[in-house]
Amino acid sequence: MFGLGWLEVGALAVIALLVFGPEKLPQAAAQAGKTLRNLRRMANNARDDLQAGLGPEFSNFDPADLNPKNFVRKHLIDDIDDDWNRKSASEPAMAPTAPEEPTTPQLGYGEIPPYDSEAT
Template sequence: MFGLGWAEIGALIVIALLVFGPERLPQAASQAGKTLRNLRRMANNARDDLRSGLGPEFQNFDPADLNPRNFVRKHLLDDLEDDWNNSDRSRELEPAATAPYAPEPENALGYGEIPPYDAEAT
């Protein structure tokens, strides 16, 4: 529940008892519940009004998709995963990619050798 353990919930109850007192605590909890219910109802109404105002083309619209993290995951990363799953590379890996070591290139320098100097490159 909200990432709280039993120790945190117990501490919150003790703090609430100290702040509100045993007489006013049930009334405060009831008021907090009503406020939370009203906020949820207002958010749901706003979402429904937005969907109805956008028209039938956007019936599947979810405001959470506007969060940049969700947007990137949905539009960029899912496409990459689809491309990877549909490609031949996902079914068959090249033997060099599965080898525990990479073969040495033909023009690799030996220990202590100095690489060639190209004056035009610097």
């Protein structure tokens, strides 16, 4: 429940009991439930108004896609996965090849590499 374990929920219940007392705790819980229900209804109404105002050309618009995590996953990572799957499906499987020899000469023990002034 909301990423909380039973120990955290129990601690919150004990704290609520100490803060509100046994007489006012049921009323506070009922008020919190009403407030949560009103907030959820307002969010749903705002989403419905937004979708109605955008018109039919945005019928597949989902406000959750505006979350940066969802946006990156949908537009970047999924596109990369699609490209990878399309590429691997269209290319035949190739046999593994031996690694190529390095084109740069290997330095011997104690040799100093050449200095490149443009590299810094």
